[in-house]
Amino acid sequence: MLIEIPDPSLVLLIGPSGAGKTTFARRHFRATEVLASDAFRALVSDDEGVKDADSDAFQALRFVAAKRLRRGRLTVIDATNVRPRSRRPFVALALVRDLPVIAVVFDLPQAVRQARNLAHRALPAEVLEQQARGAGDSLPVLRQEGVSQVYVLDSEQAVEEAIVRRRPIAVRPAIAPGTPAGTASVRQLELLEP
Ligand SMILES: Nc1ncnc2c1ncn2[C@@H]1O[C@H](COP(=O)(O)OP(=O)(O)OP(=O)(O)O)[C@@H](O)[C@H]1O
Numbered sequence: 001m002l003i004e005i006p007d008p009s010l011v012l013l014i015g016p017s018g019a020g021k022t023t024f025a026r027r028h029f030r031a032t033e034v035l036a037s038d039a040f041r042a043l044v045s046d047d048e049g050v051k052d053a054d055s056d057a058f059q060a061l062r063f064v065a066a067k068r069l070r071r072g073r074l075t076v077i078d079a080t081n082v083r084p085r086s087r088r089p090f091v092a093l094a095l096v097r098d099l100p101v102i103a104v105v106f107d108l109p110q111a112v113r114q115a116r117n118l119a120h121r122a123l124p125a126e127v128l129e130q131q132a133r134g135a136g137d138s139l140p141v142l143r144q145e146g147v148s149q150v151y152v153l154d155s156e157q158a159v160e161e162a163i164v165r166r167r168p169i170a171v172r173p174a175i176a177p178g179t180p181a182g183t184a185s186v187r188q189l190e191l192l193e194p
C-alpha cells in the first residue's frame with residue numbers, strides 16, 4: 001500500500017498496544033518528527049510505564065505538537081489514539097493551522113495482536129481487546145473528526161509492504177505579517193487544555 005503523506009501534516013498512528021506503531025514510526029519517519037506518549041511519560045516521570053503520568057505527559061506532548069505544527073513541521077503522534085477524545089486535541093491543533101490529518105490504523109488479526117502483546121507489554125487481554133475494538137470503531141468516524149485520509153494496515157504483510165511517500169504542500173505562514181504577537185498562540189494554548 002502506498003501511504004501518501006502531505007508534508008507538512010499531522011499523522012495519527014492508531015492501534016492497540018503491540019500493533020507496531022513505534023516500529024513503523026521508526027522505520028518511516030525521522031526521530032524528531034515522532035512524538036511518542038512513552039517518551040513523554042519518561043520525560044515527565046523518568047518511567048515510560050507510569051500511567052498516572054498520563055495527564056502531564058499528554059499535556060507536554062500536545063504542547064510540542066502545537067509548536068511543531070505552528071512551524072509547519074510534519075508531526076507523527078505515536079500513541080494508541082483509539083478513542084475520539086484522545087484524537088480530538090491533536091486534530092484540532094492541525095486544523096487550526098489548515099494542515100491535513102492522516103490516520104494510519106493498525107487493524108491486525110486477533111492472533112497477531114495477542115502474540116505481540118504477550119511478547120511486548122503483556123497487558124490484560126480485556127484491555128488489549130478494548131483498545132483493538134476502539135481502533136476498529138474509529139474507522140467509520142475518522143473522516144467526520146476531520147481526518148482527510150485513512151490508511152488501514154490489516155495484516156503483517158500490509159505493514160511490511162507499506163510504502164510511505166511524502167508530498168510537499170504549501171502552508172500558510174504561522175503568523176500573518178502585522179498580526180500582533182501572541183494572537184495565534186493564545187488560540188493554540190486554549191487547544192492544549194485537556
Ligand atoms: N512488522 C512487524 N513484524 C513483526 N514484529 C513486529 C512488527 N512491528 C512490531 N513488531 C514487534 O511487536 C512488538 C510491539 O511493537 P511496537 O513497540 O512497535 O508496538 P506499539 O504499537 O508501539 O505498542 P505500544 O502501544 O505498546 O507502544 C515489538 O516487540 C516489535 O518488535
Ligand SMILES: [Mg+2]
Nearest residue numbers: 021022038078
Ligand atoms: Mg509504542
